Amino acid sequence: xxxxxxxxxxxxxxxxxxxxxxxxxxxxxxxxxxxxxxxxxxxxxxxxxxxxxxxxxxxxxxxxxxxxxxxxxxxxxxxxxxxxxxxxxxxxxxxxxxxxxxxxxxxxxxxxxxxxxxxxxxxxxxxxxxxxxxxxxxxxxxxxxxxxxxxxxxxxxxxxxxxxxxxxxxxxxxxxxxxxxxxxxxxxxxxxxxxxxxxxxxxxxxxxxxxxxxxxxxxxxxxxxxxxxxxxxxxxxxxxxxxxxxxxxxxxxxxxxxxxxxxxxxxxxxxxxxxxxxxxxxxxxxxxxxxxxxxxxxxxxxxxxxxxxxxxxxxxxxxxxxxxxxxxxxxxxxxxxxxxxxxxxxxxxxx
Amino acid sequence: xxxxxxxxxxxxxxxxxxxxxxxxxxxxxxxxxxxxxxxxxxxxxxxxxxxxxxxxxxxxxxxxxxxxxxxxxxxxxxxxxxxxxxxxxxxxxxxxxxxxxxxxxxxxxxxxxxxxxxxxxxxxxxxxxxxxxxxxxxxxxxxxxxxxxxxxxxxxxxxxxxxxxxxxxxxxxxxxxxxxxxxxxxxxxxxxxxxxxxxxxxxxxxxxxxxxxxxxxxxxxxxxxxxxxxxxxx
Numbered sequence: 001x002x003x004x005x006x007x008x009x010x011x012x013x014x015x016x017x018x019x020x021x022x023x024x025x026x027x028x029x030x031x032x033x034x035x036x037x038x039x040x041x042x043x044x045x046x047x048x049x050x051x052x053x054x055x056x057x058x059x060x061x062x063x064x065x066x067x068x069x070x071x072x073x074x075x076x077x078x079x080x081x082x083x084x085x086x087x088x089x090x091x092x093x094x095x096x097x098x099x100x101x102x103x104x105x106x107x108x109x110x111x112x113x114x115x116x117x118x119x120x121x122x123x124x125x126x127x128x129x130x131x132x133x134x135x136x137x138x139x140x141x142x143x144x145x146x147x148x149x150x151x152x153x154x155x156x157x158x159x160x161x162x163x164x165x166x167x168x169x170x171x172x173x174x175x176x177x178x179x180x181x182x183x184x185x186x187x188x189x190x191x192x193x194x195x196x197x198x199x200x201x202x203x204x205x206x207x208x209x210x211x212x213x214x215x216x217x218x219x220x221x222x223x224x225x226x227x228x229x230x231x232x233x234x235x236x237x238x239x240x241x242x243x244x245x246x247x248x249x250x251x252x253x254x255x256x257x258x259x260x261x262x263x264x265x266x267x268x269x270x271x272x273x274x275x276x277x278x279x280x281x282x283x284x285x286x287x288x289x290x291x292x293x294x295x296x297x298x299x300x301x302x303x304x305x306x307x308x309x310x311x312x313x314x315x316x317x318x319x320x321x322x323x324x325x326x327x328x329x330x331x332x333x334x335x336x337x338x339x340x341x342x343x344x345x346x347x348x349x350x351x
Numbered sequence: 352x353x354x355x356x357x358x359x360x361x362x363x364x365x366x367x368x369x370x371x372x373x374x375x376x377x378x379x380x381x382x383x384x385x386x387x388x389x390x391x392x393x394x395x396x397x398x399x400x401x402x403x404x405x406x407x408x409x410x411x412x413x414x415x416x417x418x419x420x421x422x423x424x425x426x427x428x429x430x431x432x433x434x435x436x437x438x439x440x441x442x443x444x445x446x447x448x449x450x451x452x453x454x455x456x457x458x459x460x461x462x463x464x465x466x467x468x469x470x471x472x473x474x475x476x477x478x479x480x481x482x483x484x485x486x487x488x489x490x491x492x493x494x495x496x497x498x499x500x501x502x503x504x505x506x507x508x509x510x511x512x513x514x515x516x517x518x519x520x521x522x523x524x525x526x527x528x529x530x531x532x533x534x535x536x537x538x539x540x541x542x543x544x545x546x547x548x549x550x551x552x553x554x555x556x557x558x559x560x561x562x563x564x565x566x567x568x569x570x571x572x573x574x575x576x577x578x579x580x581x582x583x584x585x
Binding site for chain 1: 566
């Protein structure tokens with residue numbers, strides 16, 4: 001990664017190294033042979049090469065040759081060179097600089113590749129954990145479907161109508177659950193790969209909530225639902241289908257993890273220039289450490305639902321989090337940014 | 352004679368289960384394994400209703416709908432396996448009357464089929480009287496009442512309601528509603544719909560937050576569901 005500030009500091013470092021080497025050289029000059037001064041300059045090149053990229057190394061090599069020539073090669077104080085063998089010295093100083101810089105570049109590249117490999121390994125680990133959890137979740141319904149349907153197909157005529165109906169019903173149920181899981185996995189994959197483009201439009205959160213409550217009516221029937229949506233809630237610019245999924249996942253999640261007849265409250269309010277939507281349950285509550293962890297996609301129990309919620313909310317430039325309610329219960333909240341809605345037709349105000 | 356249903360679907364397994372369940376309900380079934388065949392069969396058999404899969408091997412189900420719509424107003428229900436809303440909405444805007452997302456249970460499918468067939472035999476302007484619980488709306492006389500009490504609906508609210516009633520029990524897309532109520536220059540102004548649907552629900556629904564009659568089809572449009580005894584006569 002190279003950015004201008006970094007590059008500049010490289011060249012300043014190069015100039016500083018030449019100045020420092022020259023000062024040290026001048027100090028040594030009285031006692032030692034000029035060859036030792038050349039070595040001081042080489043050390044400066046090596047130090048710059050270790051710290052900076054190729055550009056500054058070439059710069060320090062050239063500067064060193066110039067300074068060495070000017071201050072130490074007779075006739076001193078000029079850029080004139082009497083003895084041609086010093087030209088070889090210059091060439092070698094440049095050469096060593098380039099070689100050292102090439103070597104450090106290679107070492108640096110290898111370190112970066114190593115880091116990339118580690119990230120890849122981590123991604124791979126997450127992926128296989130996810131795969132393991134999904135295949136576990138698929139295996140049970142598949143076993144039920146295989147078993148029940150083969151019983152019906154091979155032994156159907158020996159069973160009573162009631163038994164047949166029960167087997168068929170459980171095939172239906174399990175297949176439906178499985179299809180939901182597969183949809184979620186696909187959804188997560190698409191969200192992660194960036195394949196989902198938001199289809200934003202002006203929408204009403206109350207409307208979206210109404211649709212979710214209808215869709216999940218049977219599943220939420222075991223719990224007490226309370227809906228608290230202010231009448232004057234502003235419109236939001238969202239992808240309604242995705243926000244419906246977020247609300248649905250949060251409500252299902254609340255129903256799944258709290259005992260029957262627990263109160264679940266769906267709320268929305270405007271605070272600090274954004275809309276805050278909450279699904280609060282008055283169940284036993286989550287342990288502190290789980291509040292963040294449950295949004296990870298391979299977290300057991302919450303499954304993919306909350307990871308999908310997080311991805312969708314973040315696509316909308318909102319935030320999502322879980323918090324413990326004082327006393328008892330858990331709240332899942334997410335925010336949606338508010339924008340100024342477009343003007344309305346005249347009749348809307350002429351009621 | 353029993354209604355004939357055309358099934359345009361490439362998956363034999365899905366055709367089989369559609370055939371079985373539709374025949375068990377007494378419908379006659381014509382099956383087409385691809386779009387080209389489906390378009391031809393629609394002309395050949397003149398079915399009362401078509402069920403069209405959106406993911407066909409030869410050409411898009413939307414093309415089948417377009418070809419049928421060139422000559423026939425028969426009800427069309429699309430089967431959509433995709434989770435994207437887009438293709439579904441395109442199919443509806445092209446002229447499909449309703450949709451059902453795979454996988455679906457047979458109950459859901461048969462309910463859609465019944466509604467679509469019932470709709471096909473109704474007069475052009477659809478329902479004149481809507482019974483929405485205690486509320487009753489006479490679209491022709493432009494009167495809405497709750498018990499003895501008169502409810503005031505604005506001209507646009509009436510137009511919106513009439514538009515949904517024309518397609519009673521079936522979905523109407525945002526684009527179709529905006530086009531018919533506000534005109535072709537407003538087809539993108541979905542916020543109009545949000546505001547007017549809210550007003551309508553406040554006036555007509557017993558619980559506006561959980562609408563029973565004016566239902567939201569998220570990302571697609573709206574569906575007006577009236578009580579059974581709604582009809583063309585008061």
